[in-house]
Amino acid sequence: MNVIYILWLRQLKRYTRSRARVVASLAQPVLYLLAMGYGLGPIFLAAGMGSYRDFITPGLVAMTLLFTAVFSGIELIMDRQFGFLKETLVAPVPRLWIILGRILGGATIAFFQGLIFLCVSLIAGYRWDNLAALPVAFLFMVLIGIVFSALGSAIGSALSDAQGFQFVIGFLIMPLFFLSGAMFPLDNLPAALSFFTRLDPLSYGVDGLRHALNGGTAHFGVAADLLVLSAVSALLLAVSSWLFARIQV
């Protein structure tokens, strides 16, 4: 267990020491919040849907979590290139512990990053619906962090160098984000789009997070959201530890 802790701590130390990373990974969601939130705001309001800024804020918290978690998982490739991976691979401990430490570290970083974004959105004028529901929102943030940190680690274990990076971002991360309902309501979508949003685990995260932060009824239902996220995180934990155990250097 000490091994899980020490690798978790390593991720956190690396994160807190690179302020540039903290700021850089906030740039995109903040841009979305300001440009889209205020840009599309009037149209959204005219359609009788309320404040668009408030609508997308939970989605952008999820976006922050998604990006941070996947990237800290993919950092595994960096560890492979800069050699530190080998140091962990010759350690006399089960590889499962090593990958768990990494995934939990990535999820923790993502959680903090999401929290920072939430604070930024408060400055931009966002207010949550009900303070009492905040623990539920945190639960969803943790789950989203674990799901995508595990996904990133799985990718990082499967790829041997950073050349697949662009591919992963373009064909996986952006679709996961755009199909999640972070930017639009999931009601009354065309059937094909609706189908894909249901396949996207982030949809359930955004749904649960939006319900907890903004109130209102959840599209899939909070229980379904929790169930799907927990199942997917268990699945991805298993997949990434299997892939990690197969790494030979």
Next chain:
Amino acid sequence: MTTGSAQNDPVMIRAQHLTKLFGDFAAVNDISFEIQRGEIVAFLGPNGAGKTTTIKMLTTLLKPTSGNIEVDGLNPASQPNEVRKRFGIVFQDPSLDDELTAQENMEMHGALFKVPRQVRAGRIEKLLRMFELWERRREPVKRFSGGMRRRLEIARGLLHTPPLLFLDEPTLGLDPQTRNQLWLQLKKLNEEEHVTIFLTTHYMEEAERVARRVVIIDGGRIIAQGTPQELKQQTASQTLEQAFLALTGSTIREEEANPTDRMRRMAKMWRR
């Protein structure tokens, strides 16, 4: 010491008919050798000869295609974690975490290798002092020079008091002063703590100076082994370098034969 170890067996490493294939390329081709406890053995060979692949098999990082290995009486393929407790390794490429300090790198290793808390701090101090890094223990490794990094890697590899140390080209890219000092420290370690050392190097004069025995590998096969003196006599050479060239020929090797590069290329093909 621990379960399964055969302390009475004078052999620390025993490799029998060891083979590693990457596709149809034999990186290591049916090699057998033994390393005694307390020995310093140099594993020499041109680029792509199979040195690093052999070390990776001995250190549980690669599974042999065929053949047997015993490290301290244990099989790395079936008991990897027991074997991992018994060796320290300094890889050919750096393997430190640059963002962390020297102290933190050591502590991480201590936790990963389950060095008991009571002795951890004391041992870290002793090793950092031995390798003259104690004063700079709180600096992040990214500010360290090549020589300091190497010293830190060796100190780290010794933290869990392994009876066996692998050094894969530990002096590559270091200036003569640093190299000289490093070997003095390693020889002292071997004499005082009886650490068995298995090393690879391209500097023949270093091998001649520190190694009791030399194993020469080329094209995945062992082509000669013995004391430096024996190899010189065998080839009627003045120096080990001349003996090495007499045994391995003087044509320059393709770096590409490196199995890691081959795997990288295969991975790229797979992605397209």
